[in-house]
Each structure stands twice: as C-alpha cells, then as structure tokens.
Amino acid sequence: MTTIPAPDLPALLRQHGLRCTASRLSTLRLLSSSGEHLSCPDVSGELERLGLPFDQTTVYRTLEALTAAGLAHAVHGPGPKRYGISSEPHHHTVCETCGHVGDLPIEQLREVMERITELAGLHTGTAASLLLYGRCVRCTV
CATH class of the missing domain: 1.10.10.10 (Winged helix-like DNA-binding domain superfamily/Winged helix DNA-binding domain)
Structure with missing residues (x-):
C-alpha cells in the first residue's frame, strides 16, 4: 500500500x-x-x-x-x-480464517483479467477489483 x-x-x-x-x-x-x-x-x-x-x-x-x-x-x-489506502490500482487477497487482507498489483494479474474477459465476457476495465479468498500463510501452518 x-x-x-x-x-x-x-x-x-x-x-x-x-x-x-x-x-x-x-x-x-x-x-x-x-x-x-x-x-x-x-x-x-x-x-x-x-x-x-x-x-x-x-x-x-x-x-x-x-x-x-x-x-x-x-x-x-x-x-x-x-x-x-493506495494510489495504485490493485486486487486483494482475503484470508477466510483470520480476515487478513493483502494487495496484489494489477500488473501481476493482467493476463488473468484478460482470460476472465475471454471466459466470462466480462469487460472489467481499470476500476475492476478481484478478491481472492483462501488461507494466508499464518493460517495454513
């Protein structure tokens, strides 16, 4: 951030x-x-x-x-x-166990977002926000 x-x-x-x-x-x-x-x-x-x-x-x-x-x-x-707060567009990871939220820079997921557009026909634009839910490193130990 x-x-x-x-x-x-x-x-x-x-x-x-x-x-x-x-x-x-x-x-x-x-x-x-x-x-x-x-x-x-x-x-x-x-x-x-x-x-x-x-x-x-x-x-x-x-x-x-x-x-x-x-x-x-x-x-x-x-x-x-x-x-x-962030001045850079980004996506988020959310831990389903502890609720910790992390940032994922958009650049690192550009190809994924393009593939989502291909698969779902959803044109996300620059304001799109992707939330990835899972368990963080602290909660998987």
Missing part, C-alpha cells in the same frame, strides 16, 4: 470535497501510515492508543466518508469490513 506524506493530507481532503476535521485527518493519517487494511475497531483502538479517542460511530462514519470520496477503499471478507 502507498503512504501519503502527512503535510498533503489536509489538501487531499479538501480536493475530494471533504472538510478537514480532526477525525478525518487522524483516520486518513493512520490508514496511510499503517500499510495495512484496518477494520473500524482496529482504527478506533489505534487512535485511542495515540491519545485520539474518537467514538466508534465517528470512526465508522469517517471511514465511510473517506471511501465515498475515493480516498480509501473497503474490502469485505470474513469478519468486519477492512479499509485501506
């Missing part, structure tokens, strides 16, 4: 039509610096640990606003929805 330099975050929020509130700025900063896909409880817990105790409803609404504005994306899987 790609990180966004902290000084650019307020401008980025405004460019996407969002007011620069403390919860939005803190949540965007956390998602950008974490390098992980985090659930709402993960974000709430980490913000609280950092001394920014936003209630979980505020964090959820913030995550949904960031997603609606195109600054974050949500990945559904077992357990809670997880949110991430």
Whole structure:
C-alpha cells in the first residue's frame, strides 16, 4: 500500500470535497501510515492508543466518508469490513480464517483479467477489483 506524506493530507481532503476535521485527518493519517487494511475497531483502538479517542460511530462514519470520496477503499471478507489506502490500482487477497487482507498489483494479474474477459465476457476495465479468498500463510501452518 502507498503512504501519503502527512503535510498533503489536509489538501487531499479538501480536493475530494471533504472538510478537514480532526477525525478525518487522524483516520486518513493512520490508514496511510499503517500499510495495512484496518477494520473500524482496529482504527478506533489505534487512535485511542495515540491519545485520539474518537467514538466508534465517528470512526465508522469517517471511514465511510473517506471511501465515498475515493480516498480509501473497503474490502469485505470474513469478519468486519477492512479499509485501506493506495494510489495504485490493485486486487486483494482475503484470508477466510483470520480476515487478513493483502494487495496484489494489477500488473501481476493482467493476463488473468484478460482470460476472465475471454471466459466470462466480462469487460472489467481499470476500476475492476478481484478478491481472492483462501488461507494466508499464518493460517495454513
């Protein structure tokens, strides 16, 4: 996942039509610096640990606003929805056991997506997102 330099975050929020509130700025900063896909409880817990105790409803609404504005994306899987940030288009792997979400660069699956188009007649375009479910390395041991 790609990180966004902290000084650019307020401008980025405004460019996407969002007011620069403390919860939005803190949540965007956390998602950008974490390098992980985090659930709402993960974000709430980490913000609280950092001394920014936003209630979980505020964090959820913030995550949904960031997603609606195109600054974050949500990945559904077992357990809670997880949110991430990346400036590069990518697909995801989702562990069916622990819920861990990983990124797969689109370039590495270009031939697979072309084959899906051939087999299914589905023209995916550049905004397509492929979710691959299975068990991660930690859960297969």
